[in-house]
Amino acid sequence: MANGGVFGQQRVGWGFFGTELKIRREGAGLTQQELGAKVFCSGSYIGQFEAGIRRPQPDIAKRIDVELGTDGYFTRVYEELIKGSPNAxxxxxxxxxxxxxxxxxxxxxxxxxxxxxxxxxxxxxxxxxxxxxxxxxxxxxxxxxxxxxxxxxxxxxxxxxxxxxxxxxxxxxxxxxxxxxxxxxxxxxxxxxxxxxxxxxxxxxxxxxxxxxxxxxxxxxxxxxxxxxxxxxxxxxxxxxxxxxxxxxxxxxxxxxxxxxxxxxxxxxxxxxxxxxxx
Missing domain, CATH: 3.30.870 (Endonuclease; Chain A)
Structure with missing residues (x-):
């Protein structure tokens, strides 16, 4: 989003998640639509994850690990970012x-x-x-x-x-x-x-x-x-x-x-x- 939001540290963290997702997806030769179909969400959602606009749900992070063969990497990043939040x-x-x-x-x-x-x-x-x-x-x-x-x-x-x-x-x-x-x-x-x-x-x-x-x-x-x-x-x-x-x-x-x-x-x-x- 053009508006960077209030929570700068969190925004950087989820931006990192998105950047890594794009690198791994392109390395696997998949489009956003193709990866979305594999993890049961739309290609536009994958684009939003990669842009740092929206966070994936934990089950989607796990499915991304399975489809990209990343051995739990995105699940671990997700959990670390969630733990970094002061909220429930x-x-x-x-x-x-x-x-x-x-x-x-x-x-x-x-x-x-x-x-x-x-x-x-x-x-x-x-x-x-x-x-x-x-x-x-x-x-x-x-x-x-x-x-x-x-x-x-x-x-x-x-x-x-x-x-x-x-x-x-x-x-x-x-x-x-x-x-x-x-x-x-x-x-x-x-x-x-x-x-x-x-x-x-x-x-x-x-x-x-x-x-x-x-x-x-x-x-x-x-x-x-x-x-x-x-x-x-x-x-x-x-x-x-x-x-x-x-x-x-x-x-x-x-x-x-x-x-x-x-x-x-x-x-x-x-x-x-x-x-x-x-x-």
Whole structure:
């Protein structure tokens, strides 16, 4: 991609993977289409791997080793690059793609999206999910989450649009002071027109989505969708699946409050948390 992304070290690493793949593929006398057919993906995907635009899934890396006779070389490189990521294994690819995305759209049913979290809010989320972890572990995870927010330093890219379930605004994660600071940050980003925010109110009834969803689009690669469960996540790039996710997201967005009404609700909630602090 023309946009080099935020995570420079990771980009270089996957660029190395792609360069080596191209050298070995051409050495084997195979076109991208021919290798893609052998490892059960399209030739264009092989091209994206070679350009460093997209990471292969681990099973594809293993099949590449088999077809090119590279004795586990690409599998080992893949595993080393994944280990170099500060994020959970199932989220490493997502964090990488965020830095390359032209637009990121998300639906958050429970917690504020990681790209918008304050340090105190992030710590509270990690502590709630991992109450027996050490302070050092909590701080390491928090730092990794905050590092992803460097992409917000660009005033226009990526385009960010998030729909928050009203739960996210009303649930006092970390207490009143943490929530006031968190909602104030969201209001600030929205007023700077750095992110578009909508709230899906309780009055909308049953939501079209029951779990978080992130949609990412790129300048020169197909869109992807990401959903998350308990200690797991699924990165979807099948066009039919992504299209269904996009439709469902549109339904959620249509049921949400307008951006203006959403900010008014968030501001009211922030004032309520500020009042709690004073009493």
């Amino acid at each position: 294994d199932w989220f490493a690819d997502v964090a990488y793609l965020e830095g390359l995305a032209r637009a990121i759209q998300s639906y958050a049913p429970t917690f504020m999206p990681g790209l918008l979290q304050t340090p105190a809010y992030a710590r509270a989320v990690f502590l709630a999910g991992c109450p027996f972890s050490s302070d050092d572990e909590i701080e390491t995870w928090t730092a990794a989450r905050l590092a992803r927010q460097r992409l917000l330093e660009d005033p226009t890219r990526p385009l960010l649009w998030t729909v928050l379930d009203e739960n996210v605004v009303r649930r006092p994660v970390g207490g009143a002071a943490v929530m006031r600071e968190q909602l104030t940050r969201v209001l600030s980003l929205a007023r700077k027109r750095r992110v578009m925010v909508q709230v899906l109110p309780y009055s909308a009834g049953a939501p079209s989505l029951e779990s978080m969803l992130k949609l990412m689009t790129f300048d020169d690669a197909p869109p992807v969708a990401y959903t998350e469960g308990v200690m797991s996540g699924a990165l979807l790039d099948d066009p039919a699946q992504v299209a269904r996710c996009e439709l469902t997201y549109d339904l959620v967005r249509a049921a949400a409050l307008s951006p203006e009404a959403s900010l008014a609700l968030i501001e009211s909630a922030a004032e309520g948390y500020a009042h709690e602090e004073r009493t």
